[in-house]
Amino acid sequence: MPELPEVEVVRRGLVPHVVGREISSVEVLHPRPVRRHLPGPIDFADRLVGRTLLEPARRGKYLWLPLDDGEAILxxxxxxxxxxxxxxxxxxxAHVRVRLRFADGGPELRFCxxxxxxxxxxxxxxxxxPPEIAHIAPDPFEDAYDPDxxxxxxxxxxxxxxRALLDQTLVSGIGNIYADESLWLARVHYAQATDAMSAPRVRELLAAVRTVMGEALEQGGTSFDSLYVHVNGESGYFDRSLNAYGQEDLPCPRCGTPIRRExxxxxxxxxxxxxxxxxxxxx
DNA sequence: TAAAGTCCCTGTTTGC
DNA sequence: TGCAAACAGGGACTTT
Known part of the structure; x- marks a missing residue:
């Protein structure tokens, strides 16, 4: 399940394959993945043909491919x-939903x-x-991120x-996996009341978030049952480093007590x- | 199955 | 006190 580290791995993986390439055709094989493009699948395709892709960007779990005319594929x-x-x-x-072909005749980009x-x-x-994600807060790896x-x-x-960690309007990029891992590292209970936490404690937890996601990024992201893979089809290795998430009944790496799932x-x-x-x- | 992230809807609380 | 805005929480969506 892609969270920030996985999306960043994908972004980096896309760079050498898309930058400077002109889109020659677009095929939408299923309408659902373009449901947020309100003018519809045909408009989606028409708008992209002839456009050249610039360097992919990311905020939180959102990834966008900027186009040479200022628009972007969000x-x-x-x-x-x-x-x-x-x-x-x-x-x-399996499950190819959108296909982009390029004028150079080289490799195509498939959204599965x-x-x-x-x-x-x-x-x-x-x-x-993109204005559609203006309400999303900066993620912990952006310059605009302000821990205070x-x-x-x-x-x-x-x-x-x-619940607060998962709220993308407070800080973005954190999903269920890294929330649990960060809470484990900082020794915080998931139901801890936010208004009862001291500022240093919250700061500590946010530092743990950065640590955990940074380490995951170095390892190419977390992979589960082939749902997340690199653009070349390889998966990440961070799942071998998980301390809490998915570890029900396994000993806590810190104290040996069996991890509990709730x-x-x-x-x-x-x-x-x-x-x-x-x-x-x-x- | 249960699991995921986001959006949307509803009900509540806050602020002017 | 009245109203609007912000906040909080829960369900829908989708597939295997």
Whole structure:
């Protein structure tokens, strides 16, 4: 499931394959992945033909391919989206939804998405951040990221800390996996009340977020059951480094207590029942 | 199956 | 007190 590190790996992987290439044709094989492009699939295709791609950019889990006219192809991988680069004529892998062909006759770009939570749309980005994602906060690796502001915003909330970490308008790029891993590293319970956390504690947790996602990035991202792969089809290795997520009943690497899985927000949360305890309520 | 991330809807709280 | 805006939480969407 692609979160920030996986999306960044994809972005870097795309750079040598798309920059400076002119799109010659676009094939939309399923309407759902372009559902956010309100003028429809035909307009989506028409708008792109003849355009040249610039260097891919990213904020949080969103990735966009800027075009030479200031617009951009804004994409989100959802939970199973992939970009694949393959020579023309290569048999399609499963779930190819959109295909871009290029004027140079070289490898084509395929957007594959089994579960179709992801999507693409042409955005009037005007050379900057697409307006559709202007409400998304900077991610921890951007220059615009300001930890002080994020700490303050989190402490103003009245909710559980994991819910706040997953709120892309506070800080972007964090999904279920890295939320659990960061909470484990910082020894924080997922349900910890945000307004009861000290500023240094929140700052510590945000530092853990950066640490965890930075390490994942170095290892090429996390991979699960082939849902996330590099543009060449290879998967990342960070899943071998997970300490909490998906580790139910396995010993906590820190204290040996079995990791527990609990339902939270219609999802699973993994935590060490010893390292990550909920403090007694202050109210 | 259960699992994922985002959007949308609803209900509540806050601020002027 | 009244109203609008912001916030919080839950479900839908989709596939295997």
């Amino acid at each position: 994409t989100h991988l959802g939970m199973s989206g992939q970009f694949r680069v393959d020579p023309p004529g290569t048999p399609d892998q 998405d089994q579960r179709m939570f992801g999507g693409m749309q042409v955005s009037d980005a005007d050379g900057g951040i 502001r994020v700490v303050a915003a989190i402490r103003r909330r009245r909710t559980g800390i994991k 339902a939270f927000m219609n999802r699973s949360s993994y935590r060490c029942p010893r390292c990550q305890r909920l403090p007694r309520s202050r109210r």
